Amino acid sequence: MTEHNQYDENQEGTAHHQAPANDLSTFCEIAVASGNTGNVGETNLTWLALDLIEEQVGFNLRDYERPDTVKHIERLALAWERSEQFQPIEVQVVDGHCYVRDGHCRLRAARLAASRGAPIKRLPVIELKGNDQLACVRILTSNEQLKLSIIQRAHGYQRLRDFNWPDEQIASHIGMTDTHVRETLRLLLLPESIQALLEKGIIKPFLALDLWRKYGGASEQIILDAYEVRKREQAELLAKAANAGDEPLATPVQKVDQAQPAPIPEPEIRLTSRHISAPTKRIGKKLITNMTSTMTGISKLMRESAIIDANNGTISVQIPIEEYERFMSISSEVSKHRHDEPAGKPDSENDQQVLGLAS
Incomplete structure (x- = not known):
């Protein structure tokens, strides 16, 4: 990425030791002072040349190699070539660098369209005020077109945790519950393969x-x-x-473009x-025998010693300590063999509310 924090270097009438810009107005003044007045334009918005806007390494949560991200940027590039209008890109000036904070895909798409000949010289920008923490919140709440994946969101929440934000504060800023934040962060504990x-x-x-x-x-x-x-x-x-001779399923794109069919997804x-x-563990004959013997003994003791309290709807029984301990031992052994369902209902409403909102 080209460095733009020294536009005043070697320019006559400009101080050589001017402090790096940390707001958009100063950044534009330095850009114009470099001698190229075409770098900056302003109507109701500020307009910046494509090469003045930078991406801060590691800031964006997206993986640009993901097929859905590649397709999204390509779609935006085609829209740029058709001269469609987009929302201004949000930027933040830090130490003389103008970093994109919202609109990474739009910026990449504009550059791609420009490389193909689209007449794109400058992009409309607005300044994002605030610190790095609020900039991180912005990237979590602004993905209006291509949503972040659940793991990308988890990394975003972790970034705010690293700023010592409690889960309740993160939840408040992104419009989710603190339970959603905690459960999403737990996904980062899972193995990379999962x-x-x-x-x-x-x-x-x-x-x-x-x-x-x-x-x-x-x-x-x-x-x-x-x-x-x-x-x-x-x-x-x-x-x-x-x-059976059935034709493989084709996507709408494949059906339209018969000359160059896309690979079958x-x-x-x-x-x-x-x-x-x-x-699961197989239950052996010995355990079954012990279970049968224990339950038979407990049932006999309950019948012999049961005292019914009809007013309170309870029954009191007397069980010798050794029989109680034997019953608890058998119960613990049986619990090791219990086959639990991994997750009650596949699409539990509560689980979806906790974690599914971000997918």
Whole structure:
């Protein structure tokens, strides 16, 4: 990226030791003082040349290699070439650099369109006032066209936590609940392989977290095994369709452009609780015998010692300590073999409210 913090260098009549700009007005004055009055224009908005606006490394939460991001920027570039109008890009001037804070994709698309010959010289900008913390909040709340993924949002929340923001403050600024913030941040504890599946929308956040809570590190292999099974199932379905002579499904773009057909997209794979095979332990004959014996003994003691209190709707029983301890021991052993469902309902309303709002 070209450095623009020294526009006054070697210019006659301009101080050589002028402090770097930290607001848009001063930044524009220095840009004009460089001798090229075409760098800056102003109507009701400020207009800046494309090369004056920079991206701060690591600030944007997006992954520009993601297919949906690449497609989004391409769509915006085509819109620029058609001279469509966009919202001004929000910028913040820091130490003589004019950084984009909202509109990274619009800026990249404008540069792409300009490289193809579109007559784009300058872009309208407005200044974002405030510190780096508020700039981080802005990127979390401003993705109006291409939404951030759940993992990208989690990194944004973590950035605010690093500024010592409590979860309640983060939630207040982004219009979510503090529970949503905490649960989203927990996604960063998951293995990278599972985070990658979350990014692709293959598994829902609440299901991944539920499995992580129940099985810890073993949940990674449980999820990956289920994913491999689903991929094989999809491959078998495609093979059957091909053998039956069915034409592969085509996207609208493929149907229109028959001269250069786009590659057939991979079938979407979704993992729900019914696809997850949770580990279970086989109950042995010894445990079954102990369970039967213990329950029979407890039932006999309850029948013999039960005192009914009809007024309070309760029953009092007397059980010897050794029988009680035996019952609790058997109960603990049985709980180890219990097969819990990974996540009650695949699309639990409450879980969706907590984590699904950002997906």
